[in-house]
Amino acid sequence: MAKTNLKEKKAASGAKLKVVDDSAIKTTSYSDINLKQWRNYEHVKTDTLWEFPSRLKEGGHSNEYHGNYIPQIAQQIYERFTKKNDIVLDLFFGSGTSGIEAVNMQRRCIGVELKDELVESVSQKFTPKQLVTDVNIICADSASEDAKSKIQARLDVMGKKNAQLLMLHPPYDDIIKFSDRKEDLSNCATTEEFYNLFEKVAKNGYDLLEKGRFACLIIGDKYANSQHIPLGFECMARMNKLGFITKAIIIKDMQGNERAKGKTANLWRYRALAGGFYIFKHEYVMVFQKV
Ligand SMILES: C[S@@+](CC[C@H](N)C(=O)[O-])C[C@H]1O[C@@H](n2cnc3c(N)ncnc32)[C@H](O)[C@@H]1O
Known part of the structure; x- marks a missing residue:
């Protein structure tokens, strides 16, 4: 972590005061990374090939949910694209990786997940206090108007109009089937239907995200009928279509x-x-900005 520069100053009483020298801090509007001390952030990735030899298991994370993403992705994305106390909106919350890492990094999180039994078990990963102040979990179809208005209500309670980061880790079409529900993106009759539902979810995310802020899409491709189906690039095109x-x-x-x-x-x-x-x-970690 970067240190701020402290200078000693004399107060009117003669006592020595320690004050932060503001000229030693320069950040972007969306991150706490101190650009004046950019050499101190060697752990923050700035290249496009990410290799993590193993999944992080400490800090409240476990690997019990087939289809969760590795926490190091959240760590990298949160540090570059959020500030302390910002709200991360995850519209495919799953086993709650985004929420756990939000707590670990002093961010807040609203997570939406379709499966009620999962919402129930994931809630147990957080303390009752955290579930009020830091992590709000909503059981809903993220493509729906209902989800959107529930998220808006939670944002209101958390004192914000919009979220400051959007995390999207959808099912990779039907590669892993998460449930039999018709709203489930892993349960679509065709890949075209998957893209359309993804776009609906992403539209809700776009509307709820603060202007100038970032979205992260984690997705992989698939093979079907002897050909490569580029789920990642088509979802990226849908994100671009939304703005x-x-x-x-x-x-x-x-x-x-x-x-x-x-x-x-x-x-x-x-x-x-x-x-x-x-x-x-490989899979993709795609980064977008709402301009
Ligand atoms: C790839 S997993 C996300 C895993 C999560 N990132 C984690 O680390 O645990 C996708 C999740 O999206 C959920 N899902 C599918 N369709 C949904 C929908 N329409 N609304 C909300 N959640 C949905 C699935 O139940 C599944 O838990």
Whole structure:
């Protein structure tokens, strides 16, 4: 962490006072990174290839939910695109990674998740006080008007008109089926329907995000009918259609969260050689700004 410069000053009484020298701090409007001490932020990534050898398991995180993202993504994105106390809005809350890391980094979070049983179990990861002041979890369909008005009500209680960061980690179409509910993005009849529902959710996010602030989309592609289906790039196009500009397309190495090992890995290698395709080793972390 960067340190602020303290200077000693004499008060009228003659006592020595320690005051912050403001000229030693320069930040952007959306981050607490002190640009005057930019050399102190070696841990903050500025390149487009992210490799994390393993998933962070400390700090309240666990790997029990198939399909959660690794907490290091939240750490990187929050530090670059939020300030202390800012509100992160996550419209696919899942097992609550965004909320846990918001608490760890003194940010706040509103999370929306479709599955009520999951909302119930995830709520237990937070203290009753945190659930009032720091992390608000809503059970709703993120594409709906109902979700939007519930989020607005929570923002109101938290003293803000808008969220300061939007996190979107949707199902990667039908790769992992999260539920049988018709509103579930992993349960769409076609990939086109998935894109349309994603766009609806992203539109709610766009409307609720403060102007000038950022959105982060975590997504991977899939193979179907012997071809590569670029879910990431089509979702990016939908984000752009809504008015977001693309700031970064980051390739994140999946080694830290892949499960296929041993025999399964060999099977995929055989299939790749036989079918003329390549095995996914990456997913995308895309960064957008509402201008
Ligand atoms: C890829 S997971 C997100 C995991 C989360 N980022 C984490 O780290 O645990 C996608 C989540 O979106 C939820 N979901 C799917 N459709 C939804 C919808 N229409 N509204 C809200 N949540 C939805 C699923 O139930 C699932 O938990």
